[in-house]
Every structure is written in structure tokens, then in C-alpha cells.
Amino acid sequence: MAKRKSDVGTLYKGSPGQWSWMAHRITGVAVILFLFAHVIDTAVVGWGPNAYNRVTAVYHNWVVRLLELGLVAAVLYHAINGVKIMILDFWPSTARHFKVLSILTSAVFVLSMVPIVWIMGRDILDLAFRWNL
Amino acid sequence: MPPAPESAGDVLETSDQRRAGATGAVTLTLRIRRYNPELRGEESWWDEFTIQADPNDRLLDALHQVKWYHDGTLALRRSCAHGICGSDAMMVNGKNRLACKVLVKDVAPKVTVEPIRGLPVLKDLYVDMEPFFNGYRSILPYLINDEGEPDAERLQSPEERHRFDDTTKCILCACCTTSCPVFWGDDEYVGPAAIVNAHRFIYDSRDHGADERLKILSEKTGVFRCRTTFNCTEACPRGIEVTKAIQEVKRSILFERF
Numbered sequence: 001m002a003k004r005k006s007d008v009g010t011l012y013k014g015s016p017g018q019w020s021w022m023a024h025r026i027t028g029v030a031v032i033l034f035l036f037a038h039v040i041d042t043a044v045v046g047w048g049p050n051a052y053n054r055v056t057a058v059y060h061n062w063v064v065r066l067l068e069l070g071l072v073a074a075v076l077y078h079a080i081n082g083v084k085i086m087i088l089d090f091w092p093s094t095a096r097h098f099k100v101l102s103i104l105t106s107a108v109f110v111l112s113m114v115p116i117v118w119i120m121g122r123d124i125l126d127l128a129f130r131w132n133l
Numbered sequence: 134m135p136p137a138p139e140s141a142g143d144v145l146e147t148s149d150q151r152r153a154g155a156t157g158a159v160t161l162t163l164r165i166r167r168y169n170p171e172l173r174g175e176e177s178w179w180d181e182f183t184i185q186a187d188p189n190d191r192l193l194d195a196l197h198q199v200k201w202y203h204d205g206t207l208a209l210r211r212s213c214a215h216g217i218c219g220s221d222a223m224m225v226n227g228k229n230r231l232a233c234k235v236l237v238k239d240v241a242p243k244v245t246v247e248p249i250r251g252l253p254v255l256k257d258l259y260v261d262m263e264p265f266f267n268g269y270r271s272i273l274p275y276l277i278n279d280e281g282e283p284d285a286e287r288l289q290s291p292e293e294r295h296r297f298d299d300t301t302k303c304i305l306c307a308c309c310t311t312s313c314p315v316f317w318g319d320d321e322y323v324g325p326a327a328i329v330n331a332h333r334f335i336y337d338s339r340d341h342g343a344d345e346r347l348k349i350l351s352e353k354t355g356v357f358r359c360r361t362t363f364n365c366t367e368a369c370p371r372g373i374e375v376t377k378a379i380q381e382v383k384r385s386i387l388f389e390r391f
Contacts, residue, residue: 009166009247013227017363017376018314088361092380098363 016102024081027074034071062128069120073113080109158185159241161195165207166247168254177254180204188238192230193221195237196246196258208256216370219306222249223258229308229368249311265307268323272331272349277342293338300333300378302371309365309375321354325365325375328356332378335385343385351386359383 012018045052058064084105087094094101161184168177182199193214200207211221214233221232224247226240252260278287303326310316310324331350335343350356356379365375 009224009250010227010245012224012250012312012314012364014312014314014362014364015367017361021314021360021362085361088376088380089383092377092384095361095363095366095374095377095380098366098376 017098020081020102024078027078030074031078062124065120065124065127069117069124072116072120076112077109080105157188159188159237161186161237161241162243163195163199164243164245167257169206169256186237188236188241190237191233192225192235192237192240192244193232196232209258217304219304222306222308223247224249229312231306231308231370234370249307251311251317262307264320265310265324265326268327269305269330271323272327272346273342274330274334276334276340277345278339279341287339289338297333297336299373300329302373303329304371306370308368308370312364312368314362314364315358315360319358322358323354325379328379328382329373329375332382335382347386350382356383356386
């Protein structure tokens with residue numbers, strides 16, 4: 001009889017931990033991809049300040065600035081969720097309060113994003129619509 | 134004696150009418166993921182059955198009704214039907230559950246039933262449990278004590294017994310292991326159930342095999358594959374704090390073994 005894994009089906013509706021694990025991986029990959037680009041643009045300084053300035057001028061538009069905001073969000077989420085994972089790893093009894101821990105880390109993330117969106121968002125709107133906020 | 138029904142259709146009608154006539158019967162549509170390599174090759178498909186059921190019936194009763202009166206080819210595993218043997222684990226509305234512990238009233242009017250994930254499906258809801266039991270066997274799930282045959286019982290204080298009480302409740306239904314995203318993608322990972330059963334012996338004061346088990350679980354197929362998604366804890370029909378047990382084993386490996 002043929003053997004096959006039940007890989008086709010509906011989405012598993014797991015615990016909030018399933019989604020934070022997924023977000024942790026996605027943000028981790030996003031940050032490492034940015035690092036590759038960052039290493040390259042920084043290395044350009046080896047060809048002199050003019051070359052470096054020409055390359056970094058590419059970043060001065062609203063699309064890249066929006067991506068930068070996403071990068072800050074990714075780094076922040078990855079860091080805060082990482083702290084949550086460490087708490088769970090070193091104090092196993094906290095597993096009993098996993099939901100509270102998840103709500104707390106999400107709240108810290110959202111609250112930290114508020115001033116960041118305010119500061120970076122104004123810049124993005126300025127570049128996109130010349131609003132001069 | 135009532136007249137014998139003329140065809141299978143008559144049996145079906147009689148059975149459903151009888152149930153519909155019962156006080157408070159509800160209509161339940163079961164959407165079931167089917168797979169039968171002998172009939173349709175590798176293609177799997179969805180079948181829908183609408184039945185009448187008592188709201189206090191279990192989902193397993195509803196599946197029996199489908200199998201006995203609608204489609205005898207439906208394959209599912211079950212034994213005690215009372216949440217003890219752990220045979221009828223399946224994915225119910227996207228979560229791993231024992232069909233004998235889910236009430237019709239909690240899922241009516243429509244329920245989706247699929248085989249548990251990460252194990253090879255043999256037919257319909259029937260999976261090959263061998264990879265799951267391989268993981269279980271790998272952690273030496275038996276008492277290891279080289280002190281020889283004792284004259285009396287090996288005594289244990291209530292506190293010592295309490296240390297591993299939670300993990301003695303496991304019925305090896307595979308709800309936890311097959312809810313784990315790491316297990317879906319990695320056949321080698323021993324899985325939550327194996328770790329729970331290792332925990333049961335590692336913290337038993339009568340057992341002397343903790344070092345050996347911690348060594349096995351410190352390998353790359355062991356506890357450190359766990360990503361604390363907590364799907365296992367949520368899926369366990371016995372209410373075992375599975376992730377907590379895994380974290381305790383991780384901690385023992387970090388601070389006691391090395």
C-alpha cells in the first residue's frame with residue numbers, strides 16, 4: 001500500500017505560539033536578508049566616500065524607507081519574541097502562563113512601534129507626498 | 134417484528150428517520166478527508182455526509198453512523214471509545230482531538246475531519262503510527278534500575294511521585310506529536326510524546342536511566358528541536374503540560390548533564 005503524508009488539507013489552527021514561531025522565522029529571514037545588502041553597501045566605502053554616497057542615495061525614497069520601517073519592526077519583534085523564548089527556556093514553570101507571556105510580549109512590541117511609526121512614518125509621508133510633516 | 138428493509142438505502146432512511154425523530158436530534162454535516170490508494174491512487178478528496186445525531190453524541194458516534202449506514206469503506210482507528218486508549222486521534226476543525234471526546238453539539242452543524250498530520254496516511258483517517266512509536270521506543274520508555282530485584286516495593290515519597298505525576302497520564306494518542314510543526318517537517322525528531330514519556334522516567338526517583346535518556350534527548354533529534362509553539366499542550370486530550378515537560382528536560386540537559 002502506498003505511503004504518503006497527509007500534507008494536503010486545511011490549515012492547522014494551532015496555539016498562538018504557532019503563529020509567533022512563524023513570525024519569528026519570517027522576521028529572522030528578513031533581517032538576515034537585509035544584512036547581506038547592508039554588508040554590500042557598507043563595503044562600497046572602500047571605493048571612496050563618493051561611491052558610498054551614490055549607493056546610499058538609492059535609499060532616499062519612500063519605498064525603501066517603508067522597507068526600513070518594516071526592518072525595524074522585524075528586528076524589534078524578533079528581539080522581544082526571542083526574550084520570551086529565553087524566559088520559557090530558563091524558567092520552565094512560565095510555560096503555564098504562556099498566554100499571558102504572549103500577550104505581554106505582543107503589547108511591548110506594539111507599544112514600542114508607536115513612537116517608531118510616528119518618527120519614521122512622517123519621513124515616509126514626506127518623501128511620498130511632499131507633505132513636509 | 135418489523136419488515137426487513139429491501140435495500141441499503143432503506144436501512145439508511147430508517148436509521149436516519151429514527152434518529153431525526155429522537156428528541157432534540159441535530160443535523161450534522163461531516164466533511165471528511167478521504168484517501169484510498171487502491172481506488173484512486175495518490176489523489177485524496179473530500180466527502181460530505183449529512184446525518185442526524187443526538188447533540189450529546191460524540192463525534193466518534195457520528196463517524197460510526199457514517200461508516201455503518203452511509204459508506205462502509207470509511208477507514209478510521211478506534212478501540213475503547215472513552216478517551217482512554219488513544220486510538221481515534223484525528224484533526225477536527227483544524228485541531229488535533231480524540232473523536233470520542235468531542236461532542237456533536239460542540240461542532241454542529243458542520244465539522245471537518247482529517248487524518249493527523251506528519252504520519253503516512255494508509256487510508257482515510259487511518260495513519261501509519263510506526264514512525265511515532267519509533268520515537269517513543271528511542272527514549273527507553275521503561276524502568277532502568279541495576280540494583281537487582283528488591284525484596285519489597287521500591288518506596289517513594291508523595292513529593293517524589295508528584296515530580297512526574299503529570300507525564301504519567303500520557304496515552305500515546307499522538308495528538309501532541311502530530312500537532313507539532315517541527316515534527317511535520319522532520320521525520321527524525323522524536324516528538325513531544327516521546328519526550329513526555331522520557332520525562333516520566335527521568336524524574337522518577339526509582340529509575341537510574343536518566344543520564345542515558347538525557348544523552349539521547351540532547352542529540353539533534355531530541356528536545357532542542359522544540360520551538361515552544363505550544364500546539365502540543367493545546368492538543369493533549371489528557372491535559373498534560375507537554376511544553377513545560379519538554380522545557381524541564383531541556384533545562385536538565387543544560388544544567389545537570391554538563
